[in-house]
Amino acid sequence: MAVGSGTWSPAEEAGRGPTVATGGMVTSSSPAVSRLGADVLARGGNAVDAALAMTAMAWLTLPGQCGIGGDAFAVVREPDGRVWTVNGSGYGPDGASAEAYLDEGLTALPLGGARSVAVPGAMGALATLHATGATRSLAELWAPVVAAARAGVPCSVKNRADVTEHAGSIVRDEGLSRWLMPGGRVPAVGDLLPAPELADCIEMLAGDPLALYRGELAERAVALLRAGGAPFSGDEWADAAAVPVLDPIVAPYGDLLVHQTPPPTPGWMVLQQAGLLDGDLAGPPTLGAEAVHRMALAARRAFRDRYERCGSDTDQWRTLLDPAHLARTRAELSREPAVAGMGVGMAGDTTSCVAVDADGRAVSAISSLAFTYGARISIPGTQIALNNRLGRGAYLVAGHPNALAPRRKPLHTLNAWLVTDRAGGLRHVGNTPGGDGQVQWNMQLISHLVDGGLDPQAAVGAPRFTVHPGSDADAVGSPETLQVESRLGADTIAGLTDRGHVVQDMGGWGAGGSGLVVSVDDRRGVLLGGADPRQDGVALGV
Known part of the structure; x- marks a missing residue:
């Protein structure tokens, strides 16, 4: 027809x-992501293990769509029929509100830069997902991702299109430009894109996924955002680490x-x-x-x-x-x-994956930076792109149930x-x-x-x-x-x-x-x- x-x-x-x-199944939007998930199942890991590995590999194969600085959600069905979820998203700045921004003359939140950023929820969600349902360590599951980040993942047609569209923003961020536009140019399809700083961060977070919310990494992030005019206190950053099972x-x-x-x-x-x-x-x-x-x-x-x-x-x-x-x-x-x-x-821009193991355990997982490359800024020295979920999701409408307010997560x-x-x-x-x-x-x-x-x-x-x-x-x-x-x-x-x-x-x-x-x-x-x-x-x- x-x-x-x-x-x-x-x-x-x-x-x-x-x-x-018959023995298990994975599916994703990237061949490399699906292959890693299938490898995890073939080596005896369960569907939660596979989803954790696939989510991390997507940080490299679909960097415009997801990352450590974004959000993540999952729903899990256990072999006994029990179903549970994790919701990983964060707050805006403790010092910001719709009323205060309206008084400044803003009519909407910006869609890029520091004021568009919400505290990332992905690492908190993945930490809870791992603690609740995994059988392998994150170090084991993410070792192939670390190796791929050091060696460089080939630029795909999708990656090149994303970089081409947002080259003007990427080139202004030192960490993202070193990774995604080496030499200051848009990569060709097939060019390797090493991300050594990101590799170091993934390796470190595999040992302690909540290190994003405290210590040096959190301090760097909060300092960057405060310098950009987003009144984060740091407390809202630390409090986003706790992601309960729901x-x-x-x-x-x-x-x-x-x-x-x-x-x-x-x-x-x-x-x-x-x-x-x-x-x-x-x-x-x-x-x-x-x-x-x-x-x-x-x-x-x-x-x-x-x-x-x-x-x-x-x-x-x-x-x-x-x-x-x-x-x-x-x-x-x-x-x-x-x-x-x-x-x-x-x-x-978002990406997702699905995994089902031979025992009938099933995971649907999804992660995002909100818009392509999120706020298009990265935590200095890390190549971790930060999301623009606050700018995308919260309203500057005083009194609205989704109005920007301290400790209110924007709708997703x-x-x-x-x-x-x-x-x-x-x-x-x-x-x-x-x-x-x-x-x-x-x-x-x-x-x-x-x-x-x-x-x-x-x-x-x-x-x-x-x-x-x-x-x-x-x-x-x-x-x-x-x-x-x-x-x-x-x-x-x-x-x-x-x-x-x-x-x-x-x-x-x-x-x-x-x-x-x-x-x-x-x-x-x-x-x-x-x-x-x-x-x-x-x-x-x-």
Whole structure:
């Protein structure tokens, strides 16, 4: 079928099927990351070990998307059916508030530099993940990453594109430029990019992952940020080290249960959409115009509710998942126009991985610097890029539940999920990067798997659509569009236009994201894995 004609069918892309294995499975957006995870499983490590190793290798293969100076989240299912999560994100400066910045004349937080930075949560999350579920030392798991950092990882097409886009910022930071633009030039694809200072830091943090939050490393970071005008005290930096194990938030979808990461992640938004759509997508084709229309309305409502009601330290999201509230919202959506006039933003750079071991332990892990290379500044002498999560996530709106305030974490875009049956048996585990696209595309992935019966590779490769913008701080008030991949087909796209959507064609594969899924096939006793063809990912079995 020609791109953009008719209606999409998974049979048309059957040339690439899922990866199949019996002893364990990993999938990520980078071949080197997946290979390391598979090696860990093959050597007897468990899924938590594999996820810890893969997350660290991604610091080198996808440095624009993640790093030590960013955030990380994970959801874990144990062989006995117990599910737990870790949420690694940090606060803004103790000395900052929306009111104070508004008094200075700011109308929004900057998206780069010191004032865009929140305390990194990644190392605290990885320390808790390791202490709770790993069987190997971090020194062992990260030794290949240290060696790769010293030798240099080849520049990929993705890396070169990221560096080219942000060369003007990178070259102004001494540590990042030495690593990513050696000699002051954009590297060619295949050029080795050694990062010796980063290698030293990874080796040191493998021995004590919480050293980022105290001592010399923390002092360097806080001094850099204070010099840039961000009023960090240092106490908020130290306090971010403690990342507790948390229960997931859970909601039904059909006969299954979806487990998600709790706030400050937007995992509840996926569960809200699931509650608004449960049972509605079994009839229409999962990518027909009516199904896409309903999913778009549910996503828009989730973003509206997030913007109007939610902050990281409120529980209003719980009300939104109440069955009676969901029933009322369903009725409202049936009368709601396709474009509701509440434009709020979507963008971002993130990466993720999935690991399932032979015992049925499963991990969905995701990490990010927020925008590409985050704040585009690094801790002196370390090559550790710092995130810009505060600038991206917090509002300068006095009195808003997500307004910048001391010891309030900004709302996040990252979330991770897995699906079990009612008895706790693993069915699917997955995630995707992509800013505010994540909560939409994760719902689409779950629907493809559950409603459409697609295998993981077909699910991650299916045509994607995106309500744009979402609710990022930098794009509040932007015009509303429904971004679609043309592979949805002319019939579906015409049906969306007829229903009132302002449709923006993103080309065949241009919607973004990098979906990753591993599913359990109990009937045949195998695992099935998929990696999104929109990036360089690969699923590997052992």
